[in-house]
Amino acid sequence: MEYVIGIDLGGTKINAGIVDEYGNIIKKESTSTSKTGNRIEILDKIAMLINKLTSEYEIKGIGIGSPGFIDSDKGEVLTISGNVIGWSGTKIKNELGKRFDYPIQVENDANAAAICEGWVGAGKDFDSFVMITLGTGLGGGIIVNNNLIRGSHYQGAELGHAILYPNGVRCNCGQYGCVERYISGTAVEYFYEEKTGIKLTGEEIFANYYNDEIAKGVIDKFANDLGWFLISLKNILDPEAIVIGGGVILSKDVWWDNMINHYLKNVNDDPSIRILPAKYLNDSGIIGAAKSILDKINS
Numbered sequence: 400m401e402y403v404i405g406i407d408l409g410g411t412k413i414n415a416g417i418v419d420e421y422g423n424i425i426k427k428e429s430t431s432t433s434k435t436g437n438r439i440e441i442l443d444k445i446a447m448l449i450n451k452l453t454s455e456y457e458i459k460g461i462g463i464g465s466p467g468f469i470d471s472d473k474g475e476v477l478t479i480s481g482n483v484i485g486w487s488g489t490k491i492k493n494e495l496g497k498r499f500d501y502p503i504q505v506e507n508d509a510n511a512a513a514i515c516e517g518w519v520g521a522g523k524d525f526d527s528f529v530m531i532t533l534g535t536g537l538g539g540g541i542i543v544n545n546n547l548i549r550g551s552h553y554q555g556a557e558l559g560h561a562i563l564y565p566n567g568v569r570c571n572c573g574q575y576g577c578v579e580r581y582i583s584g585t586a587v588e589y590f591y592e593e594k595t596g597i598k599l600t601g602e603e604i605f606a607n608y609y610n611d612e613i614a615k616g617v618i619d620k621f622a623n624d625l626g627w628f629l630i631s632l633k634n635i636l637d638p639e640a641i642v643i644g645g646g647v648i649l650s651k652d653v654w655w656d657n658m659i660n661h662y663l664k665n666v667n668d669d670p671s672i673r674i675l676p677a678k679y680l681n682d683s684g685i686i687g688a689a690k691s692i693l694d695k696i697n698s
Contacts, residue, residue: 402456403692404449406463407508407684408432408441410482410535414681415448417456418689422519424682428452436485442494449499460502462692463491464511464684466538468554471691474505477553479560479572482535482585504692508532510547510556511687512644512677513540518690520678521642528640529632530677531558532684533647537579541636559583563628581624584647590617605650622654626661633672644677651676 400419407414409432416427428448433440449461467486468477474492492503506514513530516522522530522542530540539558541548548555559579560572567576568589580586584601592598594613607614629641643651659674677683 401693401696402458403689403696404452404458404461405511405685405687405689405692406445406448406461407511407681407688408445408463408465408483409508409684410466413441413444413448414685415445415452416682416685416689417452417458418686420693422515422686422690424685426452426455427685432483434484438485438489441483441486442489442491445495446498449495458501460504460692460696461495461499462511462688462690463495463503463505464508464688464691465491465505466508466536468552468557469505469507469510470553471504471506471549474503479557482571502692502696504688504695506688506691507538507540507549507553507556508684509538509558510540510549511691512538512679512683513542513556513642513687514547514690515679515683515685515687516642516644516677517542517545519686520683521675522640525639525673527636527638528642529558529636529638531641531643532645533583533643534645535583535585537583538645541638558628558632561628561631563624578628582621582628587617587621587647590620601647602650605647605653608653618654619657622657623661625654625658626665629658629662629674630666633666633669637670638672640673640675642675642677644680644683646681648676648680 405418414429417425476489509532522528532538537559539556541556563578564576568580570577604614
């Protein structure tokens with residue numbers, strides 16, 4: 400049996416796990432993501448998780464899913480680093496290669512989620528599908544004819560930075576009106592605080608859907624905006640399926656039906672594209688990162 404480590408770097412947490420060649424997570428560890436903007440602190444935390452996991456298992460390699468435009472050949476963060484402060488420009492593979500004598504593969508975090516769902520998850524029966532990850536931000540992955548689309552400059556499938564509202568809310572990437580400023584956990588928190596002056600977590604706002612009219616209004620708009628975005632994805636890419644994952648999917652009982660109804664009401668010609676919740680949710684980044692290094696080792 401071959402074992403590898405899969406690491407999912409997020410805006411608030413770093414999750415890591417030992418994964419076998421069938422996509423099973425054998426053991427998991429996690430820690431918080433550094434908020435200081437010091438990339439060395441983040442690398443230290445990743446190294447700490449690797450050391451914990453390798454103390455119990457013999458591994459063949461390390462796969463990492465990271466926010467940002469990722470040069471997957473060099474294992475570097477090129478520019479935008481998503482919601483991880485100070486991460487742009489980090490040479491992840493080179494830095495960790497100084498500490499560990501294992502093969503290392505780095506992928507965009509949402510691409511890693513797409514790899515997972517296409518391997519063992521909700522997308523495994525489709526040759527072509529779009530992956531959306533809803534969490535602190537909004538990430539995307541596109542699989543066409545079983546191939547991951549990275550783009551000619553490693554900027555493909557940055558779905559969160561498509562423009563949803565021209566001249567809208569400023570995004571961390573520098574643009575205005577990006578999709579993730581309206582469709583993400585952070586977006587829900589932002590618009591709730593804008594309307595109430597009260598700062599709550601996304602989890603608290605979704606939990607208050609049935610007893611807080613402002614929370615309900617913010618979430619209903621979130622669902623409608625997501626429905627509009629699905630229509631754009633359908634018309635641009637015409638996939639067999641759209642798979643939606645990430646931490647926000649855990650609250651889907653209060654917004655999923657509204658999203659689907661808004662999509663069906665407004666789409667111009669629905670060819671019965673399947674819209675599905677991800678199977679692996681918060682574990683998809685770990686499993687997909689692990690699959691990326693397994694493929695490299697066995698290629």
